[in-house]
Amino acid sequence: MHQDFDLIVIGGGSGGLAAAFRASSHGAKVAMLEPALLGGTCVNLGCVPKKAMWLAADMGLRLGVARTLGFPVPPMTLDWQAFVAHRQRYIANIHDSYRKRLDDAGIAWLPLRGTLRDAHTVECEDGVRLRARRLLIATGAHPRKPDIPGAELGGVSDDFFHWVAPPPRVALVGGGYIAVELAGVLQALGSQVDVFVRGHRLITSFDAELAGQLAEDYRQAGVRVHVDCKLTALKRVGGEDPGIRVHGDGAPEHHFDQVIFATGRRPNTASLGLDAAGVAVDELGYVVVDGRHATNVDSVFAVGDVTRDPALTPVAIAAARRLMDRLYGGRDEPLDRDHIPSVVFSHPPIGMVGLTEQAARERHGDAVSTVRASFRPMLHALADSPQRSLFKLVCVGAERRVVGIHLLGEAADEILQGFAVALKRGITLDDLHDTVAIHPTSAEEVVLMR
Numbered sequence: 001m002h003q004d005f006d007l008i009v010i011g012g013g014s015g016g017l018a019a020a021f022r023a024s025s026h027g028a029k030v031a032m033l034e035p036a037l038l039g040g041t042c043v044n045l046g047c048v049p050k051k052a053m054w055l056a057a058d059m060g061l062r063l064g065v066a067r068t069l070g071f072p073v074p075p076m077t078l079d080w081q082a083f084v085a086h087r088q089r090y091i092a093n094i095h096d097s098y099r100k101r102l103d104d105a106g107i108a109w110l111p112l113r114g115t116l117r118d119a120h121t122v123e124c125e126d127g128v129r130l131r132a133r134r135l136l137i138a139t140g141a142h143p144r145k146p147d148i149p150g151a152e153l154g155g156v157s158d159d160f161f162h163w164v165a166p167p168p169r170v171a172l173v174g175g176g177y178i179a180v181e182l183a184g185v186l187q188a189l190g191s192q193v194d195v196f197v198r199g200h201r202l203i204t205s206f207d208a209e210l211a212g213q214l215a216e217d218y219r220q221a222g223v224r225v226h227v228d229c230k231l232t233a234l235k236r237v238g239g240e241d242p243g244i245r246v247h248g249d250g251a252p253e254h255h256f257d258q259v260i261f262a263t264g265r266r267p268n269t270a271s272l273g274l275d276a277a278g279v280a281v282d283e284l285g286y287v288v289v290d291g292r293h294a295t296n297v298d299s300v301f302a303v304g305d306v307t308r309d310p311a312l313t314p315v316a317i318a319a320a321r322r323l324m325d326r327l328y329g330g331r332d333e334p335l336d337r338d339h340i341p342s343v344v345f346s347h348p349p350i351g352m353v354g355l356t357e358q359a360a361r362e363r364h365g366d367a368v369s370t371v372r373a374s375f376r377p378m379l380h381a382l383a384d385s386p387q388r389s390l391f392k393l394v395c396v397g398a399e400r401r402v403v404g405i406h407l408l409g410e411a412a413d414e415i416l417q418g419f420a421v422a423l424k425r426g427i428t429l430d431d432l433h434d435t436v437a438i439h440p441t442s443a444e445e446v447v448l449m450r
């Protein structure tokens with residue numbers, strides 16, 4: 001039967017673009033459907049604008065340190081609108097660069113929503129049907145709000161990126177990546193922030209000890225973290241000081257100008273026509289894939305946030321490239337899911353690769369040992385500010401093989417990447433001790449920890 005393309009990619013975010021470029025570099029004839037802005041969540045409503053806001057917040061905090069250290073910097077607030085103009089110009093350049101790369105690679109970009117009609121056919125929203133030997137689903141995910149009365153009064157992270165000024169009082173609901181990141185940014189840029197956490201602690205996939213220190217750092221910075229807080233409703237408050245009141249166990253009396261739900265995301269699979277193609281999804285709608293990102297239908301594959309893979313841009317990209325190398329490039333290297341480094345861009349940042357102490361103990365019992373370093377980074381010690389760093393290594397066995405690296409503190413985001421390579425290569429604590437330190441840095445603590 002006639003095929004228009006070798007591959008149709010549905011979604012032009014991190015995973016979809018990486019797949020389209022890699023397949024085309026192997027000689028495949030590729031079409032990509034993306035009705036919204038190129039780059040998807042990461043470029044437009046995620047990593048990139050978030051990191052820009054994090055950089056602004058970081059700069060604001062550093063101005064405070066500079067003042068303490070003797071620079072005659074007057075107290076100042078960010079001209080948020082001016083900063084957003086810089087941020088969006090940076091993002092527009094990314095769009096231009098993607099457009100050019102798609103043209104250069106000869107990839108057909110259709111700015112249209114697509115729906116599967118069968119295992120080889122995609123119908124575009126203008127009614128045109130395209131056929132391909134293979135289809136890739138890379139439609140990502142969307143934020144989800146809890147089902148409580150008044151939920152419509154709260155926004156989600158997408159809304160945050162449309163703000164042009166910091167609201168005076170903000171409530172963040174959730175204790176995961178987004179709640180922690182937005183809390184740090186908003187507090188640093190002038191809001192009073194309250195975080196409502198359903199469980200006992202922040203960022204449960206990270207090491208408990210470091211997450212506890214981060215919660216302490218946030219409290220020192222003025223963020224109010226409410227744990228074990230189950231929200232039951234949001235209600236509008238009128239009068240002279242209008243706002244939104246948060247109701248539930250442990251909720252405070254005061255109200256807020258904005259409430260943001262950062263309570264997880266759900267895959268974009270509703271009305272995608274997956275049943276027409278016979279593609280299996282799980283109970284939450286995620287596309288079910290095997291370790292090589294194949295679905296139960298031979299011609300259909302899926303990568304990124306639409307699957308149960310960790311919802312991180314480099315994971316979507318790595319999965320997409322490996323899959324395309326296998327389908328079109330004659331190479332078969334599945335994604336190593338055990339050594340995925342991850343950073344929460346809090347203030348200060350927290351990063352991890354490998355196992356937490358708890359996960360290591362569940363897997364290796366008494367063979368687990370840990371070493372840690374708690375210290376004040378030099379800049380904060382000079383300014384006599386209370387912010388502390390906490391680094392921790394989790395080791396296994398008599399040879400003390402390093403199975404987890406956990407860093408909280410200034411520059412943790414930048415330090416972790418190189419040590420993630422080392423951990424993947426199977427280093428021991430002695431290998432770290434055998435490495436000459438770079439002094440004076442925070443990074444040297446990783447090779448000096450005893």
Ligand SMILES: Cc1cc2nc3c(=O)[nH]c(=O)nc-3n(C[C@H](O)[C@H](O)[C@H](O)COP(=O)(O)OP(=O)(O)OC[C@H]3O[C@@H](n4cnc5c(N)ncnc54)[C@H](O)[C@@H]3O)c2cc1C
Pocket residue numbers: 010011012013014015016033034035036037039040041042043045046047048050112113114115138139140141157178268272303304305306310311312313314316345
């Ligand atoms: C606030 C926030 C901050 C984040 N920060 C980080 C970070 O710092 N580091 C990190 O690694 N990750 C971060 N992430 C996660 C990261 O953004 C995602 O893991 C990544 O974007 C997933 O890529 P994807 O290709 O699977 O999906 P997406 O990037 O979401 O792309 C999916 C695309 O599919 C399109 N689409 C949907 N339905 C259809 C259809 N029917 N037809 C055609 N197209 C369709 C959508 O328009 C979208 O553009 C963040 C996420 C958020 C929300």
Ligand SMILES: NC(=O)c1ccc[n+]([C@@H]2O[C@H](COP(=O)([O-])OP(=O)(O)OC[C@H]3O[C@@H](n4cnc5c(N)ncnc54)[C@H](O)[C@@H]3O)[C@@H](O)[C@H]2O)c1
Pocket residue numbers: 146147173174175176177178179181197198199203231262263264265310311312342343344345
């Ligand atoms: N720096 C990064 O790499 C980065 C940054 C942001 C987002 N992300 C990715 O995006 C994903 C989504 O982020 P997220 O923060 O929305 O999800 P998350 O899974 O990290 O956190 C969700 C939080 O919401 C809480 N929650 C869920 N339902 C709730 C309810 N009904 N009431 C109260 N709390 C509830 C959970 O307990 C959890 O604390 C992350 O898991 C991560 O993979 C990555």
